[in-house]
Amino acid sequence: MNRDMRVVRECFIDDHVRGLFQQNRLRGFADLWHLDAPWVEAPNERRKGTSGVFRYPLEAGDGAIQPVFVKRQRNHNTKTCRHPIRGVPTFLREYAYIRKLQQAGIPVVDAWYYGQAVSGGVQHAILVTRALEGYVSLDQWFALDENGNDEGRVRAVLRSVVDAVKPIHARGIG
Incomplete structure (x- = not known):
C-alpha cells in the first residue's frame, strides 16, 4: 500500500x-x-x-x-x-x-x-x-465413513441445509 x-x-x-x-x-x-x-x-x-x-x-x-x-x-x-x-x-x-x-x-x-x-x-x-471453528464442509462431512452410510444422519443434515436455505428463497434474497 x-x-x-x-x-x-x-x-x-x-x-x-x-x-x-x-x-x-x-x-x-x-x-x-x-x-x-x-x-x-x-x-x-x-x-x-x-x-x-x-x-x-x-x-x-x-x-x-x-x-x-x-x-x-x-x-x-x-x-x-x-x-x-x-x-x-x-x-x-x-x-x-x-x-x-x-x-x-x-x-x-x-x-x-x-x-x-x-x-x-x-x-x-x-x-x-x-472463523467458524468446528465446522466442516458438506463434502468433508460426507467423506467421513460414519456419516455417508447412515441414512438417518444424512437426512438430518440435508434437513438442516433446507431449513437454512428456505428463508433465503422465501424472502427473495439472492
Whole structure:
C-alpha cells in the first residue's frame, strides 16, 4: 500500500470488534493490508485483479485466541448498473449480502470488518470474517465413513441445509 492510498470506506461491525482489532495493533485499513500470514487461499488472478485469503489469530484480553479470515483483493471488481465501467470490489458485494442475510435473521458468517481504498486508480478491498471453528464442509462431512452410510444422519443434515436455505428463497434474497 502506497502513501497515496486513500481509504474511501471502513466499517467495523461494532465497538467491541474495533477494540479487539486495536488490542492487536490493527487500527484500520493500512494495518490490515500489511499483515503477513500464510495464505489459506493463495492470491488468484481474475477479473484483471488479485484476491487471496489468510487466517489470522486475534488475541483477546483474556488470552483467548479468536481466529479470523482476512480476505484481501486488488482491482478484483464486478461491474454493476451503477458502476458499469470500473465496477466495485467483489468483497463489497459479499459484505452487503452478509449484512442483508443477517438483518433477515438468516445465520451466516460474521463479517467483522470491511475496508476499501484507492491508490493510483487501483481499488483495494479487505473483508475480515470470524472463523467458524468446528465446522466442516458438506463434502468433508460426507467423506467421513460414519456419516455417508447412515441414512438417518444424512437426512438430518440435508434437513438442516433446507431449513437454512428456505428463508433465503422465501424472502427473495439472492
